[in-house]
Amino acid sequence: MTERNEQERIGVYVCHCGTNIAGTVDVEDVAQWAAGRLKHRGVVVARDYKFMCSSLGQEMIEKDIQELGLTRVVVAACSPHLHEQTFRTACQRAGLNPYLCELVSIREQCSWVHTDRLAATAKAKAIVSGGVERVLYHEPLEPLRVPIHPATLVVGGGIAGIQAALEIADSGFPVYLVEREPSIGGHMAQFDKTFPTLDCAACILTPKMVSVGSHPNITLLTWSEVTKVDGYVGNFTVTVRKKARYVNTELCTGCGVCQEKCPKKIVDEVFEAGLGYRKAIYTPFPQAVPKWPVIDRENCTYFQKGTCKACEKFCPTGAIDFNQEDEFITLEVGNIILATGYDLFDPRRIPQFGYGRLANVFTSLEFERMSNSAGPTGGRIVLRDGVTEPKSVGIIHCVGSRDRNYNNYCSNICCMQSLKFAHLVKERTGATVYNFYIDIRAGFKDYDEFYQRVLEEGILLIRGRVAEVTDAVRLAGEEGKLIIQVEDTLIGQQRRIPVDMVILSCGLEPRRDAKEVAKLFGISCSANGWFIERHPKLDPVATMTEGIFIAGACQGPKDIPASVAQGAAAAARVLGRIQQREIAMEPIRASINADKCSGCRICNNLCPFNAITFHEDRMVSEINPALCQGCGTCVAACPAGAIRGTAFSNEQVLAQIEGLLLLNVDGGRAETVVPEAVAT
Amino acid sequence: MTDRFEPLIIGFTCNWCSYRAADLAGTSRLKYPPNIRLIRLMCSGRLDPTFVLKALSSGADGVLITGCHPGECHYIEQNYKALRRYLLLRRTLAQMGIEPERVKLVWASAAEGARLAEEIIKMVEEIRALGPLNWPAADGGRGTGDGKYPASVIHPPSEEEVTA
DSSP states (O other): OOOOOTTOOEEEEEEOTTTTTTTTSOHHHHHHHHHHHTGGGTEEEEEEESOTTSHHHHHHHHHHHHHHOOSEEEEEESOHHHHHHHHHHHHHHTTSOGGGEEEEESIIIIITTOOOHHHHHHHHHHHHHHHHHHHTTOOOOOOEEEEOOSOEEEEOOSHHHHHHHHHHHHTTOOEEEEOSSSSSOGGGGGOSEETTTTEEHHHHHHHHHHHHHHOTTEEEEOSEEEEEEEEETTEEEEEEEEOOOSBOTTTOOOOOHHHHHOOOEEEESSTTTTSEEEESEEOSSTTOSSOOOEEOTTTOHHHHHSOOOHHHHHOTTOOBOTTOOOEEEEEEESEEEEOOOEEEOOGGGSGGGOBTTBTTEEEHHHHHHHHSTTSTTTTOOOOTTSSOOOSEEEEEEEETSSOTTSOOSOOSSHHHHHHHHHHHHHHHHOOEEEEEESOOOOOSTTHHHHHHHHHHTTOEEEESOEEEEEOOOOSTTOTTSEEEEEEETTTTEEEEEEESEEEEEEOEEEOTTHHHHHHHHTOOBOTTSOBOOSBTTTBSSBOSSTTEEEOGGGGSOOOHHHHHHHHHHHHHHHHHHHHHSEEEEOOOOEEEOTTTOOOOOTTTTTOTTOOEEEETTTTEEEEOTTTOOOOOHHHHHOTTOOEEETTSOHHHHHHHHHHHTHHHHHTSSTTSOOOHHHHO | OOSSOOOOEEEEEETTTHHHHHHHHHHTTOOOOTTEEEEEESOGGGOOHHHHHHHHHTTOSEEEEEEOOTTOBTTBSHHHHHHHHHHHHHHHHHHTTOOGGGEEEEEOOTTOHHHHHHHHHHHHHHHHHHOOOOOOOTTTSOOSTTSOSOHHHHSOOOHHHHHO
């Protein structure tokens, strides 16, 4: 063993975590073993306790630090990602530098994943031994204090992003809101009614959009995308590409004459979900914020053929500028909130439902537009021909959700959305409505009441997954209809139900480019592709990357109330940071010992953050601690051993390896008798 | 207790992905054999090949190196550097008379608890098949696999010892 500092006095604390650890690991044995076997390594006390993280458990550690004069603490409990801070703070209260505490995981990496009690106990001992060896090489550290820039970047102008931006701006701090479409509003702006209250989406959303547009603290950047993110929490430098609008926003009054005069009509695949038209110069909808239109270069007659310029001719303020180019602007911000939303599941992927092949099969978003009084049909619910009202409608739930072939998760909103559709169809057409469901999930405030209300309106609910939607007639009465083939699992029979119109309640999916966005901002995606929060229950809007927060459906399928709540929550987290003015960061940094540095410059090119500079005059390299992120790649690469990685030093890792393998050297499993000479 | 050889594996994990995958395996109550003991690094790029040699010379029969998937590194691209070192290290190991298969590199994102658990299960079986590592070290190749010799007997002297 490496020589240890004789003066160190280590306390070892083994947690039962109720039965979470004690159920598989003999925690008393681990503590006793540590007190005996690791005595010669400086362990002066080893205790086990029901819940170490409780106030009593923490007080026990604090008392020992003060009364026994502990200089190092090892806690064997859950993952450091859960409670490292808890125990560090306890040490600090007792006057011990918090970084002299080591939390080793015997729950996530031992008791929860193993079943053999003997083997799990032996492994827990090894883990404790590794922690004890490592903690001997810990150094007292001070957290790095970094100033927080008071501005915030919000990416995505849907309801979650709008809420976050307004909360922060109303508190008096600057916000940049970046949206890639020409207007903010997101999916909510496309909807007509919102469940369960059936209030109109526009009535509650547009006032908020207007507030964003006119707020003195909000800089709105629509038709823009973030292309680069540099820096770290408190000090991000973000590059935003402002796509050319071909409209001078200083001059444009938003009168709309250009849109009237533009001769080019295009099917609007984005806002109108393919049901309606827009012009080549357009705002997605009349209440768009900002009011300035954009020219769609791909479809503009002038850009494609070189003549037209109708918009320019008729513009009363001369705002059209065909020479505009993309502009790159740089923003300095302290925190970033991502509220990038979701994409709708593409039902063409389930060919047996016939979308794209059978005219009267609609997606949920198409139906939202159709039922919207400002939509392409003026709110009339009609078949694809644009005039015929359906006499019977089938609404299929869970399209692309809860389906192993597509997405195994529940999309959360579709039950309520489908019930809302059923209500709207019934109300406006009096048609017979069938809902085909697997389970009805109406679990939030007033949701089940809405379900009961829809049931009372005479909607027919059929429990079963739809096998097929077809126009192939087999029975009398099916002529000219779409036939829904389904197993009614409540009566245990196959049924064929002829209807005029089918609505597919499509699930929500991560944005197609979610992975690239995650990479751009340095966060990660779950297996399903949603952004991962720091903790699923206790830290739902933070991410593992300091200073980057997530809100709304980009984190997982969510309805409007939940998205608003997350937007506000993320804003609260950011505001807390801004008001602190600075943030304490883990002092995990690399540093170069100039005396040992040979000036070989191997490390220089390894650093992706350009934190290492070479001083030609002294022929040594130096690390800028403000830029260093602490990955340690240079530490591992330095052939002279001149680079030191704080908190993950060579000595710490090598000692931990020795400690972890101690039991093997002793002969393996827990029941092995510890040699007398070593135990005493 | 059977006479079956129980290999010992040291696993190096990245703080941002594979350590979290290990946590996820735990919270999902997945099961894998207790033959692996994990060490947390901030990044797979921190993995000094010395760590692997140290583990093997101190009694480990295998070493599992884990990191973020290519393109998903928390530190942009440092896992590629880990990959480079890993490939060189395997060559070096072969030259030292150690089966390169004893050291393995696996990518596991924070969401891939199940994948990590599977890889651990697989690796334990692979190392079990290889048998104990007999490190051809200064003690004439007796090795630590038989459990008779404490690591301090055979591991190379530390830098301080050499200079003193």
